Every structure is written in C-alpha cells, then in structure tokens.
Amino acid sequence: MNNFEEYKQQLIERICKLDSKEATESFLNSILTDREMEDIVHRLQIFRLLKKGVSQREIVSRLGVGIATVTRGSKALKKGNFNEL
Numbered sequence: 387m388n389n390f391e392e393y394k395q396q397l398i399e400r401i402c403k404l405d406s407k408e409a410t411e412s413f414l415n416s417i418l419t420d421r422e423m424e425d426i427v428h429r430l431q432i433f434r435l436l437k438k439g440v441s442q443r444e445i446v447s448r449l450g451v452g453i454a455t456v457t458r459g460s461k462a463l464k465k466g467n468f469n470e471l
Contacts, residue, residue, distance in 0.1 A: 432459040 404410045414423065428451050435445045442456045 428455070429459060432456055433463060436460055436463055 401410070401413070404413055418426070428449050431449060432445055432451065432455065435448070436459060442453060442460060445451070445456045446453050
C-alpha cells in the first residue's frame, strides 16, 4: 500500500471512531478549509437534487457550481453510488 492509501485508511478509521455529531463537526472543521467544506456540501446537494430529477443546468444555476462538477455527480449516481442520500 502506498503512503496515500495508508493515510486515507487512517483518515477513514479516525472518522469511524467519532462518536457524536459535535465531534464529527469539530474534526471536519479542523482538517478542512471553509472552501473544502463548501465543496463537499455542494456535492451532497448535487446528488440530492439529481435524485429528485432536477436538471443539471438548473443545479448549476441554483448552486453556482460548474457543469463538470454536476456531471461528475451524475456519473457517480449512475454507477450506483450515494443511494443512501
């Protein structure tokens, strides 16, 4: 396993050990910039809107994100990812 994969697994393990909403929020706020948090929140909104049948262009307009970001989300949904949202 390369260093990136090792560190990614450590991150996943750390997140899994968080025991409350407050602890999770504190952890995310400590490791992510405001922009990174915004990007993640937008991605989750994109998945939800796509699942509701909102067009990609409408999502771009509502969220102020790029069409490529929405298209990437659409491809992820088509692969069966994020069905739990």
